[in-house]
Amino acid sequence: MSETKLIFQLSHPGRSAVSQAPKALAEDKLSAIPAQLRRKQKPALPEVSEMQVVRHYTNLSSKNFAIDKQFYPLGSCTMKYNPRGANRAAMLPGFLNRHPLAPESHSQGFLSCMYELQNFLKEVTGMKGVSLAPMAGAQGEFAGVAMIRAYHDARGDDERTEILIPEAAHGTNPATAVMCGYKVREVPVGKDGDVDLEALKAACGPQTAGLMMTNPSTCGVFERQIEAIAKTVHEAGGLLYYDGANLNAILGKVRPGDMGFDVIHMNLHKTFATPHGGGGPGAGPVGVSERLLPYLPTPMAGQRDDGSYHWIDTDILGTSIGHLSAFMGNAGVLLRAYYYARSLGREGMIRVGEFSTLAANYLLKRLEAIGCTAAYPDRRASHEFILTFAKEAKELGVTAMDIAKRLLDYNQHAPTTYFPLLVPECFLIEPTETESKEALDEFVDAMAAILEEARTEPDMVKEAPFTQPVRRLDDVKAARELDLTWSE
Amino acid sequence: MPYIPHTPDDVRAMLDAIGADSIEDLFDEIPAHLKAAGKLDALPDGLSEMEVTRLMNERAAMDAGAVSFIGAGAYQHHIPAAVWEIATRGEFYTAYTPYQAEASQGTLQVIYEFQTLMTRLTGMDVSNASVYDGASGLAEAVLMSLRANRKSKSRKVLVPTALNPRYTAATKAIVENQDVALEMVGFDAATGQTPLDALKPYEGEDYAALVISQPNFFGSLEDVDALTDWAQANGMLVIAVVNPTSLALLTPPGEWGSDGADIVVGEGQPLGVPLSSGGPYFGFMCCKQKHVRQMPGRIIGRTVDMEGKQGFTLTLQAREQHIRRSKATSNICTNQGLAMTAATIYTSLLGPDGLTNVAAHCHANTQALAEKLTAIAGVERAFTAPTFHEVVLTLPKEADDVLAQLAEKDVLGGVSLAKDYNLPNAILVNATEVHSEGDLDLFAVALKEVLA
Numbered sequence: 001m002s003e004t005k006l007i008f009q010l011s012h013p014g015r016s017a018v019s020q021a022p023k024a025l026a027e028d029k030l031s032a033i034p035a036q037l038r039r040k041q042k043p044a045l046p047e048v049s050e051m052q053v054v055r056h057y058t059n060l061s062s063k064n065f066a067i068d069k070q071f072y073p074l075g076s077c078t079m080k081y082n083p084r085g086a087n088r089a090a091m092l093p094g095f096l097n098r099h100p101l102a103p104e105s106h107s108q109g110f111l112s113c114m115y116e117l118q119n120f121l122k123e124v125t126g127m128k129g130v131s132l133a134p135m136a137g138a139q140g141e142f143a144g145v146a147m148i149r150a151y152h153d154a155r156g157d158d159e160r161t162e163i164l165i166p167e168a169a170h171g172t173n174p175a176t177a178v179m180c181g182y183k184v185r186e187v188p189v190g191k192d193g194d195v196d197l198e199a200l201k202a203a204c205g206p207q208t209a210g211l212m213m214t215n216p217s218t219c220g221v222f223e224r225q226i227e228a229i230a231k232t233v234h235e236a237g238g239l240l241y242y243d244g245a246n247l248n249a250i251l252g253k254v255r256p257g258d259m260g261f262d263v264i265h266m267n268l269h270k271t272f273a274t275p276h277g278g279g280g281p282g283a284g285p286v287g288v289s290e291r292l293l294p295y296l297p298t299p300m301a302g303q304r305d306d307g308s309y310h311w312i313d314t315d316i317l318g319t320s321i322g323h324l325s326a327f328m329g330n331a332g333v334l335l336r337a338y339y340y341a342r343s344l345g346r347e348g349m350i351r352v353g354e355f356s357t358l359a360a361n362y363l364l365k366r367l368e369a370i371g372c373t374a375a376y377p378d379r380r381a382s383h384e385f386i387l388t389f390a391k392e393a394k395e396l397g398v399t400a401m402d403i404a405k406r407l408l409d410y411n412q413h414a415p416t417t418y419f420p421l422l423v424p425e426c427f428l429i430e431p432t433e434t435e436s437k438e439a440l441d442e443f444v445d446a447m448a449a450i451l452e453e454a455r456t457e458p459d460m461v462k463e464a465p466f467t468q469p470v471r472r473l474d475d476v477k478a479a480r481e482l483d484l485t486w487s488e
Numbered sequence: 489m490p491y492i493p494h495t496p497d498d499v500r501a502m503l504d505a506i507g508a509d510s511i512e513d514l515f516d517e518i519p520a521h522l523k524a525a526g527k528l529d530a531l532p533d534g535l536s537e538m539e540v541t542r543l544m545n546e547r548a549a550m551d552a553g554a555v556s557f558i559g560a561g562a563y564q565h566h567i568p569a570a571v572w573e574i575a576t577r578g579e580f581y582t583a584y585t586p587y588q589a590e591a592s593q594g595t596l597q598v599i600y601e602f603q604t605l606m607t608r609l610t611g612m613d614v615s616n617a618s619v620y621d622g623a624s625g626l627a628e629a630v631l632m633s634l635r636a637n638r639k640s641k642s643r644k645v646l647v648p649t650a651l652n653p654r655y656t657a658a659t660k661a662i663v664e665n666q667d668v669a670l671e672m673v674g675f676d677a678a679t680g681q682t683p684l685d686a687l688k689p690y691e692g693e694d695y696a697a698l699v700i701s702q703p704n705f706f707g708s709l710e711d712v713d714a715l716t717d718w719a720q721a722n723g724m725l726v727i728a729v730v731n732p733t734s735l736a737l738l739t740p741p742g743e744w745g746s747d748g749a750d751i752v753v754g755e756g757q758p759l760g761v762p763l764s765s766g767g768p769y770f771g772f773m774c775c776k777q778k779h780v781r782q783m784p785g786r787i788i789g790r791t792v793d794m795e796g797k798q799g800f801t802l803t804l805q806a807r808e809q810h811i812r813r814s815k816a817t818s819n820i821c822t823n824q825g826l827a828m829t830a831a832t833i834y835t836s837l838l839g840p841d842g843l844t845n846v847a848a849h850c851h852a853n854t855q856a857l858a859e860k861l862t863a864i865a866g867v868e869r870a871f872t873a874p875t876f877h878e879v880v881l882t883l884p885k886e887a888d889d890v891l892a893q894l895a896e897k898d899v900l901g902g903v904s905l906a907k908d909y910n911l912p913n914a915i916l917v918n919a920t921e922v923h924s925e926g927d928l929d930l931f932a933v934a935l936k937e938v939l940a
Contacts, residue, residue, distance in 0.1 A: 003798055279617070322658070326623035408590055468590040470798075485603055
């Protein structure tokens with residue numbers, strides 16, 4: 001595939017997509033703006049025709065892998081099918097043109113969707129209250145830990161300075177704890193993928209504000225001691241935070257609220273099939289137990305006795321941790337999630353956990369059968385599992401990264417690589433419930449072919465990919481000779 | 489089964505390969521008494537695409553039909569058809585974060601072009617790939633200023649009261665957990681600007697940064713050169729909060745004062761993103777080159793592949809949470825990719841002249857609207873400063889009542905400043921290029937009736 005010029009390289013002075021903008025105005029229409037505040041030169045934006053723009057970005061789109069094109073088994077990312085109907089519904093003019101500050105009299109349709117979505121999420125997570133405000137998983141984490149802090153502060157319990165985090169956790173967990181003013185203490189994970197309970201007991205104390213964990217964990221297994229963990233943290237006076245990254249594994253099967261969690265965030269761009277959009281937008285609603293209800297971020301949707309809907313803002317919930325965005329979060333993403341929830345209904349929700357788990361366990365067994373090494377061979381997979389290529393790296397010099405890059409040549413997106421950090425040379429593989437058995441089998445075939453290549457032609461695998469728009473990139477040069485903007 | 493492809497035969501074959509009797513067996517590591525069976529009864533039955541589409545059509549229709557003059561941080565603009573036709577192509581819509589660079593060159597090049605566009609609009613050196621929205625972007629900028637201002641030991645930042653109060657509230661909610669304080673600076677009740685006089689008490693004091701909003705929440709244009717020079721003379725960084733449409737007409741923050749703003753943030757929504765009840769939007773964030781390592785969020789760099797061919801990749805990742813964990817510049821791990829892609833297409837379609845024309849029409853229509861409304865007895869401009877595309881009007885009656893009565897006529901006549909500014913009779917109104925002469929007249933007629 002050829003290099004695509006930058007949009008700026010297509011620019012010619014005086015060319016424009018005239019129909020896209022209103023006509024020029026006489027300069028005297030701008031006389032109210034003082035000359036000293038006026039821009040001296042027009043911004044150097046591209047001057048291109050409408051068709052040039054359409055062709056340029058359409059061509060660029062073709063340089064992406066996407067769920068709509070390929071199997072995309074990124075662990076902990078839940079790359080499931082994103083229903084087209086959800087997109088069309090969220091793009092209806094009534095939703096698209098609604099101003100975030102429109103009065104409640106002109107917002108009943110939108111508010112009713114948000115109110116119902118809050119209730120659906122409460123039901124599937126077993127929590128007592130839900131706020132849809134956080135705009136991404138990481139912001140949901142922030143809201144969750146900020147609520148933990150607000151809870152301790154309200155009790156005058158200000159000696160609690162630490163958040164406990166299992167060593168396999170996502171990087172956002174420790175970064176979030178620090179953003180909320182806490183220190184981080186890591187808790188080791190045992191050989192079977194479960195948290196080292198004795199180490200946790202030793203780490204808990206009057207300084208413990210809470211524990212952040214994912215269950216099933218990032219090791220791809222269900223944390224079997226969850227009730228003992230909850231008891232340990234609660235007895236020390238700390239609260240339990242559930243990172244919803246892996247909620248897809250247990251949707252409809254077991255609820256965080258029943259496991260003893262006090263606060264959770266959900267990633268609707270994972271579990272509720274809203275698009276990842278090349279890295280966003282997401283949505284990270286939070287759910288809480290009874291004792292954290294006063295601190296939920298605003299605004300939320302409420303319902304009056306007469307059935308009409310209204311906003312719950314800080315004037316009603318004065319103890320809230322407040323607003324996390326200018327308005328109410330990623331509303332359009334929430335509408336897509338609402339569509340998905342209505343589409344699935346009760347039976348559909350239960351099937352998500354069942355079939356994502358079936359797909360992962362099937363794929364794991366098939367990959368083991370062709371000679372792949374599972375990190376936790378004695379455990380059930382959750383909706384995802386870990387392979388380690390430490391043996392291949394040592395014996396053949398072929399790393400997990402090499403295999404990941406070679407998969408691209410087989411038209412398979414690579415799984416998550418080198419995460420969690422505690423398993424060397426690893427893949428974290430999450431097939432999701434929406435992939436057919438044939439798609440899973442094709443991935444196994446590709447892996448079998450690559451393992452054979454690793455034995456017979458390791459140098460070739462180390463140079464992959466060969467079929468993509470570019471070969472492996474010079475990341476060192478990118479960081480040393482920073483080139484972050486185009487100049488003619 | 490919606491979206492699940494497995495036939496009974498598939499399920500049987502998969503279970504056989506696993507060596508399990510039933511799907512339920514796969515959950516045998518979960519303590520039985522924790523299982524959710526029977527606990528989801530409050531959920532409704534599933535609906536077909538036709539049924540759920542009908543439902544959503546009904547809900548959406550309930551909110552449609554009014555003419556709106558609300559701005560206050562989110563603005564109506566014409567969005568060319570091509571923008572979302574392309575942005576929602578599956579190749580953009582259903583791709584993940586571009587961690588596998590070779591298979592993500594489309595997304596990566598779009599971000600590189602976006603970064604370039606934003607630096608050209610703002611007059612700054614570098615841009616990131618966007619953050620959640622303008623308000624949370626300001627919170628990130630405040631935290632960044634503490635890291636970037638090496639001369640200051642302060643954990644305090646000066647913020648104008650005339651900044652969008654929603655930005656102030658969100659920024660507070662985010663930064664106060666790290667013991668960062670926002671000190672509020674008042675505005676001139678006559679002009680609606682932040683005067684140098686209001687800054688006098690802070691002269692020689694240690695603050696990490698001064699926030700300057702151009703235009704400010706009232707739509708008023710600030711004397712940005714004087715404010716910038718004052719802040720930098722007092723050892724503070726300047727954080728500019730700007731509207732991207734206005735930058736086609738107004739001095740870019742990179743040229744404010746003698747040295748330019750240090751960090752620039754703003755709400756990107758006006759660049760081709762629909763109002764959509766407040767999101768998804770995107771926050772843009774630019775800075776001077778010397779501060780780039782303190783900037784949070786994703787950044788894309790241009791490099792070469794092993795054959796010397798141009799390519800794009802995530803760079804400076806040592807700032808980010810997936811590498812640095814608790815020592816990262818922020819916990820953010822996404823950008824607002826889709827909205828940012830739309831903005832890149834929008835800005836390319838409009839070009840320098842198109843965006844200038846949009847900005848000019850916004851300004852001229854708002855001026856015309858203010859003239860029509862102030863022709864009504866008792867309606868006056870609240871402030872004297874020049875404005876861009878929003879203006880505060882004082883009414884002879886309480887704003888909240890007037891707005892409610894206008895809404896009954898399907899005219900959404902702006903936002904009330906009663907609660908946030910204790911100005912019970914003041915409304916903030918906006919017009920853009922989408923408003924016709926007829927729309928402006930409709931507002932004037934309705935307001936006259938309500939005030940009669």
